[in-house]
Amino acid sequence: MRRILLTAAVLSLLAVPATAPVATAASPPAVPSDLTSVEVSFRGAGGLAMHGTIITKPAKPTEPNDKTTDEPAAGAGLTGGTAGAGRPGVVLVHGAGTGTPRTKLLGEAVEFARRGMAVLIYDKRSTGYSLIHRSYPQLADDALGAVATLRSQPGVDPAKVGIWGLSEGGWVAPIAASRSKDIAFVVLVGANGLPPLRQQTWAVAAGLRKAGVTGSLIDRAELNLYRTIADGGMFPEPYYDPAPTLAAVRQPVLAIWGTHDLLTPPQESPPVFSRALGEGGNRYYTARFFPDADHAAHLTPDGGVTRLPELAPGYADLVGSWVGEVTAGRPPATSSSGPAPVQASLTVPVDPPAWWESAPAQLVALALFLVAFVSYPVAALVRRLRGRSRAPVTRAVWLLSAGGLVSVIGSFCYLVYLMMTGGKLAAPGPVLLGRPLVWLALQAVAVVSAVATVRLAVAWRRTRDSLGGGQLGLxxxxxxxxxxxxxxxGLLLP
Known part of the structure; x- marks a missing residue:
């Protein structure tokens, strides 16, 4: 059984009942020798017991005013009153992923701690969170539990504790901040200002375009697949609009993007943040863009595909100095700087489907295809076994039966494969004339099936009253x- 080290304050204020649901705890991280750590537990949403690590730089009592120590300069706290002598703190909120271990953010935690902050990282929940179900307000409640824990930590000034969110955490952290005045500041990295479904379809489409794909596979098939999945309730929070929440955030905000972000549209998101915060009256919004950096503001050697362990040069220093100014009562006025981000294509609106293109309608069509395309070959086989075999009225029946099945099942499997391997690591296979060979083959089969449908319609008019006419009709x-x-x-489109 892992040894959990808790301070007396945490034990008395945040003890978790034995009957509460418990999240799986990852192994405590090994921190560098120049830092110290303490293991903590706290309650998340629904009373879920969660586990984390607080990483700090040891205090230097003999040099309390040295700028290299972890004691910031005294000043007015953002939540009112006079700032204490404790250090500032920050809670790190994960991006998307079920049960992500706290070690995933250890690199950021170490660098922030070396710049004078107490940093809390925690294991993300898996209970109530999955690929097809999640709640951003629930995740925000988890983060607020972590904030309360860090604020109660000895040596931390409770008026100087903020929140940091990466990617999905860029939706979660503002919700937490809008709910609690206990949060002194907000830092966002790779945050998305657009609805999740619009961001995801852009990321997958951008990955396909990077692989040389154009045409209906991107413009129709990939887009419609996500709309159908969302309509079927298998894409969580698809139409969540972050703008109203951002407008309710009153704390100073530092937003950071890498110029080679391939998962969040880095050109379109910053204006959304600026506009929403401004409409809410927030005058302390700082946007920074880092060159040669990816979605998480880590260095990337290949335009955002590969993420190196190293943070972008100056990123951790910026966070440290910005937090120092904010917690000293000197939040910087709204500004934006850094090189322009690279975004090869714009996002497109992703509206909910009409009834005829909804998930239930697609299921009905799929059922019809399976019955219609399979029934004639099965009936022909039965007749042959009974010795009643006869030549089909047209060979088109076999082309439609086989081609229809291949087109429907093949396109579904291929689109799901692209969805699972999409984004910056898109692998559509060999591409010819802007179309993956697999997609070209499926399109060719679909064309044959459409032609066979026309030929069968002509033949059916002659045979509908004869034996087998009903099967031909189906x-x-x-x-x-x-x-x-x-x-x-898009199977019949260029």
Whole structure:
């Protein structure tokens, strides 16, 4: 059983009942020898027991006024009153991922601690959080539990504790800040100002474009797949609008983006933050862009695809100096600086689907295809086994049966594969004329199936009253629905 080191204050104020749900605790991180750490537990949303580590730089009592110590200059606290002698603190909030261990943010925690802050990192919840379900307000409550823990830590000035959020944490941290005056400042990295579904479709499309893909696969198929998934309740918080929450944030905000962010649109997000904060009356918004940096403001050698362990030069120093100014009662006025970020393509609006393109409608169409395209071959096999085999009225029945199944099942599997491997690591396979060979093959099969539908319609008019006419009618119905379905998904478009 892991040894949990708790201070008396944490034990008395934040003890977790034995009956509370418990999150899996990762192994405590090993911190560099120039820093110290203490293990803590606290309650998250719903009473979930969560585990974290507070990392600090040892105080130098013989040099209390030396700027290299972790004791900031005295000044007025942002939450009112006079700032104490304790150091500032910051809680780090993870990006997307189930049960992400605290060690994922150890690099940032170490660098911030070396710049005089007490830094709390914690294991992200897996209870109530998954690939298809999550709640940003719930995650914000987890973060607020961590903030309360850090504020109660000896040596930390409770008026100087802020919150830092990466990626998904860029939605979570402002919610927490808008709910609590106990948060003194907000630092955001790789934050997205657009709805999650719009950001995700852009990231996957951008990855495909980077791989040389153009046309209907991006413009129709990938976009419609995400709309269908969201409509089916399998994409969490798809249309969450962060702007109203940002407008409610009153604390100073430092927002950081790498110029090679491939997961969050780095050109479109900053104006959303600036506009929303300004409309809310926040005059202390600082935006900084770091060159040669990726989504997490780490160095990248290849335009954002590979993330190196090192933070972008100057990133940790900026956070340290900015927090020092803010917690000394001198928050910088609104400003923006740094090189322009690289964004090869703009995002596109992703609206909820109409009834005829909704997830239930797609399921009905899929069921029709499976029944229609399989029934004729099965019936033909049964007739053959009974010795009643006869030649089909047209070979188009076999082309439609086989081609329809291949088009429907093949396109679904390929689109899901692209979704799972999309973003900056998109791997669509060999590309010819802007189309992956797999997609070109599926399009060719879809064209054959559409032509077969027309030929079958002509043949069915002659045979609908004869034996097998009903089966041909069902197959034709599948083909008639298949043609607009294939147009909708881009299989019959360039």
């Amino acid at each position: 197959l034709l119905a599948g083909g008639a629905v298949f043609v607009p379905w294939a147009l909708y998904w």
